[in-house]
Amino acid sequence: xTELKKEYAQKHYSFYPKGDIPIYLAYGFRPIFLLLAPxxxxxxxxxxxxxxxxxxxxxxxxxxxxxxxxxxxxGIAGVIAFFLTGVPEMFVGTIPIVGKKLLFIVxxxxxxxxxxxxxxxxxxxxxxxxxxxxxxxxxxxVIKPIFQDKNKRHISLxxxxxxxxxxxxxxxxxxxxxxxxDAYSILLLSIGFFIVLIFLALRRITMESINELLExxxxxxxxxxxxxxxxLAIFCLIIYTIIEFLFPNNSTLAxxxxxxxxxxxxxxxxxxxxxxxxxxxxxxxxLMSIFIITAFGYLxxxxxYLNDEIYGINHFxxxxxxxxxxxxxxxxxxxxxxxxxxxxxFTNIWLNLGVILIIIATLIxxxxxxxxxxxxxxxxLSSILWAFAFIIYMKIFFPFxxxxxxxxxxx
Numbered sequence: 001x002t003e004l005k006k007e008y009a010q011k012h013y014s015f016y017p018k019g020d021i022p023i024y025l026a027y028g029f030r031p032i033f034l035l036l037a038p039x040x041x042x043x044x045x046x047x048x049x050x051x052x053x054x055x056x057x058x059x060x061x062x063x064x065x066x067x068x069x070x071x072x073x074x075g076i077a078g079v080i081a082f083f084l085t086g087v088p089e090m091f092v093g094t095i096p097i098v099g100k101k102l103l104f105i106v107x108x109x110x111x112x113x114x115x116x117x118x119x120x121x122x123x124x125x126x127x128x129x130x131x132x133x134x135x136x137x138x139x140x141x142v143i144k145p146i147f148q149d150k151n152k153r154h155i156s157l158x159x160x161x162x163x164x165x166x167x168x169x170x171x172x173x174x175x176x177x178x179x180x181x182d183a184y185s186i187l188l189l190s191i192g193f194f195i196v197l198i199f200l201a202l203r204r205i206t207m208e209s210i211n212e213l214l215e216x217x218x219x220x221x222x223x224x225x226x227x228x229x230x231x232l233a234i235f236c237l238i239i240y241t242i243i244e245f246l247f248p249n250n251s252t253l254a255x256x257x258x259x260x261x262x263x264x265x266x267x268x269x270x271x272x273x274x275x276x277x278x279x280x281x282x283x284x285x286x287l288m289s290i291f292i293i294t295a296f297g298y299l300x301x302x303x304x305y306l307n308d309e310i311y312g313i314n315h316f317x318x319x320x321x322x323x324x325x326x327x328x329x330x331x332x333x334x335x336x337x338x339x340x341x342x343x344x345x346f347t348n349i350w351l352n353l354g355v356i357l358i359i360i361a362t363l364i365x366x367x368x369x370x371x372x373x374x375x376x377x378x379x380x381l382s383s384i385l386w387a388f389a390f391i392i393y394m395k396i397f398f399p400f401x402x403x404x405x406x407x408x409x410x411x
Contacts (some may be wrong), residue, residue, distance in 0.1 A: 002226075007300060013094070013095065015092075015093060015095050016095075016096055016098070016410045017095060017096070017099065018098070021098050021099045022099075023402060023403065023404060024401070024402060025085075025098055025099050025100075025102050025103055026098055026404075026411055027098060027411045028063045028080065028081055028083075028084025028096070028102060029081040029083060029084070029085045029336045029337070029340060029401075031102065031106045031119055031400050031402055032077050032080055032081040032084075032106060032109070033081060033333055033336075033337060033397070034331075034398065034401055034402075035077075035106065035109075035110065036068045036074065036077045036078075036081070036333075037333070037390045037398075038390075038393045038394065039074070039077075039113065039388050040074060040329070040387070041387040041390050041394075042393060043058070043069065043070070043073075043074075044070075044383045044386055044387050045383055045384070045387055046411060047066050047070070047383070048230075048379050048380050048382075048383030048384070049380070050062065050066075051066075051379050052376045052379050052380055053376070057411070058118075058120050058121075059117075059119060059120060060120065061175075061183075062352070063115075063184070064175070064183050064184055064187060065119070066250075067184075067187045067250075067321075068116075068171065068187060069113075069116055070232070070321060070325070071187065071190050071191060071194060071321070071325075072131065072168060072171075072190065072257065073112070073113055073116060073131075074325070074329070075164075075194050075325070076109065076112075076131075076135060076138070077109055077198070077345045078132060078328075078329060078332070079135075079164075080105065080106075080138055080139060081333075081336065082201055082332070082336075083142040083157075083161075084096070084097050084102070084105075084138075084141070084142070085336060085340060086201075086204070087122075087142045087145055087146070087224070090145075090153075090154055090204075091145035091146075091148075092337055093145075094132060094145045096282065096411065097141060098411075099376055101341070105134075105137065105138070105141075108130070108133070108134050108137070109134060111130060112127075112130045114132075115130055116131075116383055118225060124175050124176050125176065127152050127217060128172035128175070128176065131168065131172075131297065132165070132168055132169060132172065135164070135165045135168055135333065136165065138161075139158075139161050139162070139165060142161075143158055144163075146158045150266070154204075156200050157197070157200055157201070160193065160196055160197040160385045161197070163193045163196075164190065164193055164194065164197065165174070165194060166282055167186060167189050167190045168190070170186050170189075171183055171186045171187065171281060174186055174265070185245055185248065186245075188241075188244060188245065188317075189242075189244075189315070191219060191241075191247045191320055192240065192241025192242075192244070193238075193241065193323065194239055194325075195237055195294065195320060196234050196237050196238060196241075198324065198325075199230055199233060199234055199237070199327050200230075200234070201332075202225075202287075202290065202328070203225040203227070203230045204225075205265070205332060206223070206225050206229060206270075206287055207223065207225050207336060208319065208335075208339070209283075209287075209335045209339065209345060210223040210278075210284065210287070211223050212339060212344070212345050213281070213283055213284075213345045214276075214278075216344045216345060219276050219278070221273050221275055221276050223270070223271075223273065224270070224276075225270055226267075226269075226270050229263075229266050229269065229270060229296075230267060230269045232263045232266065233263040233264045233266065233267055234259070235263075236256065236259045236260045236263045236264075237260055239256055239259075240253065240256040240257060240259070240260050240298070243256060249389070253301075253302075253305050254301075254305035254306045255302070257298045257299070257301040257302035257305065258298070258299070259300045260293045260295070260298035261296070261298045261299040261302065262295075263271075264291055264294050264295040264298065265291070265295045267291050268288060268291055271284060271287075271288055282347040282351075282352055283345055283347050284404075285355075286327075286331045286347075286355055287331065288326060288353075289327055289355060289359065290327045290328055290331065293319055293323035293324055293327060293359065293362060294319070294320060294323070294324045295322065296319055297317070297319025297323060297366075298320075298321040299311060300312075300316035300319060300366065301317065304316055305318070310369055311369075312368070312370075315365070315366055315367070315368045316366055316368075316369070318362065318364060318365045318366040320360060321356075322328025322362045322366065322382065323358070323359070323366070324360035326358045326361070326362065326389070327355065327358050327359075328387055329390075330354055330355065330358055330389055330390065330393060331389075333393055333397070334351060334393065334397065337397040337400050337401060338397075338400070340354060340401075340405075340411065341400045341405050341406060342356045342405035342406040342407030342408070342409060343400065343406050345375045348396075350392050350396060351396070352390070352394040353389075353392065354388075354389035354390075354393065355389070357385045357386065357388055357392075358385075358386055358389045359387045359391075360385055361381075361382040361383070361385040361386035362382075362384075362386075363381070364378050364381055364382040365378060365382035365383075
């Protein structure tokens with residue numbers, strides 16, 4: 001780390017709480033990633049064996065709850081890690097949430113996950129109360145500095161959070177038969193808005209991580225995530241998501257999905273620098289793969305809408321869940337676990353393998369309509385490959401998460 005960067009890091013952490021704080025509670029991402037990675041591995045294997053008929057889970061409405069847990073259960077953990085790590089950095093002067101306060105947040109997330117797996121025992125109302133309370137708590141912790149910022153640079157993140165909270169409330173009201181809206185449709189709505197939040201986060205994460213990489217490799221050029229490109233893609237995503245929710249059989253959905261496809265691919269132009277070719281650097285390929293797999297997810301949704309001979313939309317949607325969500329969690333966990341433990345961005349054959357495994361798992365799971373006779377085998381194989389990527393993450397990064405920052409700075 002250069003002296004300039006170290007000086008910035010010290011300023012960034014100058015409001016770090018005093019006292020002896022256990023390393024696993026030293027910053028928001030540490031305990032979340034230590035729990036989230038194994039949780040992803042265990043849960044995806046359980047779901048694969050369940051839908052393959054190998055085991056039976058004591059849960060009714062399996063499809064809806066599977067979607068909920070993989071979107072909200074896993075997704076909210078990502079929200080916690082991103083905001084509790086990012087807000088003190090985006091708004092210097094914000095006191096990082098660490099130690100016991102962080103422990104209570106993580107404990108509530110863990111209790112929410114346990115209550116979910118025993119929902120038939122605890123009941124929908126109790127599980128809903130716990131999960132919604134967690135989301136409200138996170139919003140309450142991070143919303144003040146976002147709105148207090150005079151330039152309102154990150155206000156879109158706040159709106160995305162409120163949208164996700166609103167959708168989560170809608171889901172539980174539907175499940176509890178209080179609201180006459182199909183729970184599955186609400187879950188599709190949540191996928192769209194989580195992808196919007198992901199894109200808002202990626203615009204910030206790619207700027208930091210790629211410029212870190214360029215400096216490490218002595219490339220004298222600055223990478224910029226262009227707001228107009230992201231805004232166009234987000235606009236298309238929101239329009240598609242809302243129209244699908246309100247008018248699920250509308251004939252325009254195919255063309256809106258194609259608009260999402262084109263606008264997301266357009267973001268790849270950001271990676272073409274004026275004086276240096278970075279397109280084929282492994283780490284850059286990691287980030288580009290997120291946008292490519294998301295774009296092709298919407299392309300296949302459009303294909304399904306336009307093709308009367310096939311109905312595979314629920315399978316094709318796994319480009320966005322197995323693919324987009326999987327790659328985002330894997331790659332962002334790598335970035336945060338590297339930069340925020342005082343290390344330089346790196347890649348190796350094992351990290352490359354993890355990205356490849358997630359992409360292969362996505363293709364196997366999403367393209368099932370073309371080989372439905374191997375459906376069960378596809379469920380199991382794709383889940384094992386997907387899970388193995390996160391086992392690679394645990395092997396490489398858990399030692400980082402359980403040790404002090406390499407640069408000696410607190411956190």
